[in-house]
Amino acid sequence: MRVFVTGASGFVGSAVVKDLLAAGHQVLALVRSDNAAAQLATTGAEVHRGDVNDLEVIKQGAAACDAVIHTAFNHDFSQYKASCEADRLVIEALGDALAGSDKPLVITSGVGLLTYGRLVTEDDVLPAGADVIPRAASEEAAAAVAAKGVQVYIVRLPPSVHGEGDHGFVPMVINMAREKGQSAYVGEGNNHWPAVHRSDAAALYRLIVEKKPLFKVFHAVAEKGIQFKEIAQAIGTGLHLPVVSVSGGDVAAHFGWFAHFASIDCPSSSEKTREALGWEPTATGLIEDIGSAGYLN
Numbered sequence: 001m002r003v004f005v006t007g008a009s010g011f012v013g014s015a016v017v018k019d020l021l022a023a024g025h026q027v028l029a030l031v032r033s034d035n036a037a038a039q040l041a042t043t044g045a046e047v048h049r050g051d052v053n054d055l056e057v058i059k060q061g062a063a064a065c066d067a068v069i070h071t072a073f074n075h076d077f078s079q080y081k082a083s084c085e086a087d088r089l090v091i092e093a094l095g096d097a098l099a100g101s102d103k104p105l106v107i108t109s110g111v112g113l114l115t116y117g118r119l120v121t122e123d124d125v126l127p128a129g130a131d132v133i134p135r136a137a138s139e140e141a142a143a144a145v146a147a148k149g150v151q152v153y154i155v156r157l158p159p160s161v162h163g164e165g166d167h168g169f170v171p172m173v174i175n176m177a178r179e180k181g182q183s184a185y186v187g188e189g190n191n192h193w194p195a196v197h198r199s200d201a202a203a204l205y206r207l208i209v210e211k212k213p214l215f216k217v218f219h220a221v222a223e224k225g226i227q228f229k230e231i232a233q234a235i236g237t238g239l240h241l242p243v244v245s246v247s248g249g250d251v252a253a254h255f256g257w258f259a260h261f262a263s264i265d266c267p268s269s270s271e272k273t274r275e276a277l278g279w280e281p282t283a284t285g286l287i288e289d290i291g292s293a294g295y296l297n
Contacts, residue, residue: 001025001066001209003027003069003209004028004048005017005028006052006090007070008030008031008045009036011161011167011198012108012157013029017040019202019203023210027043027045027046030061030072031047031048048060058093068104068105069106070094071108074087085134091105091107092144092145095148099150101150107141109138110159112158112264113133113135113266114266115265117265119225120266122218122272123217139154153218155201156217156218156220157196158193158194158195159266161198162197162289163198163289164293164294173232177241181242182244183236183241183242184243184246184254185243186263187263188229189230190227191263192267194266196223200220200282203279207278207279208277213276214276215272215276218273219269226285231286231290234291235290238295238296
């Protein structure tokens with residue numbers, strides 16, 4: 001199978017490329033920079049040069065392949081809503097390129113959008129539209145594409161997709177701890193972050209395009225919910241910093257714009273994902289990774 005992968009040089013996308021190639025598939029990798037192109041070429045992937053927001057370029061890539069895995073996303077939170085709306089356009093364009101075929105399109109969302117104060121499952125839907133939750137634009141676009149008959153699948157990633165080279169939420173929390181001289185959690189620290197190693201997440205994307213299951217929404221969740229206090233404790237221990245609870249105005253003083261994410265409570269099940277695909281995560285857990293995967297260097 002020849003698979004078009006967007007975000008192919010990113011943290012998740014590069015793991016997807018590696019996993020696909022190891023399984024004997026061909027990969028057409030969307031990359032923007034010369035460095036990324038050179039790096040991807042050494043893996044055996046074919047390079048497709050262009051920006052993910054160039055809709056004609058991505059349509060060409062999608063049309064030339066048997067499946068599409070879309071992992072690209074602009075994580076500049078200063079323009080978050082604009083990035084989410086741009087992702088809507090990308091998904092719609094990919095869907096247009098695949099319309100009339102049986103080729104699968106796998107898009108990326110997040111379990112962190114589902115905060116119901118209980119364990120959420122793959123059957124749960126977003127509580128509001130993109131006007132309230134901007135990232136909902138991706139799943140709204142997936143629904144619009146599916147309505148056109150495209151085989152579209154949603155992978156919801158947890159707040160922490162971890163592993164060596166991670167530059168997501170956990171490194172942000174670590175940098176805040178270094179800057180403030182203490183590792184903090186909010187209130188009791190009992191809010192839960194699901195997590196998955198990026199190699200396990202990559203395998204999930206591959207299994208979807210290989211099996212094209214009837215089930216359409218998947219949770220890439222290896223650990224259904226780690227208390228944020230445990231994460232703060234692992235960081236504090238590794239950095240030899242005090243671990244403290246913050247509340248009220250101290251939450252914003254420590255976490256700044258990240259306060260919402262530090263407080264998020266989204267325990268998530270992946271039971272139906274595992275049943276549908278035979279997916280079984282095997283990599284190390286988040287707490288172990290914090291201590292051994294270069295996070296604290």
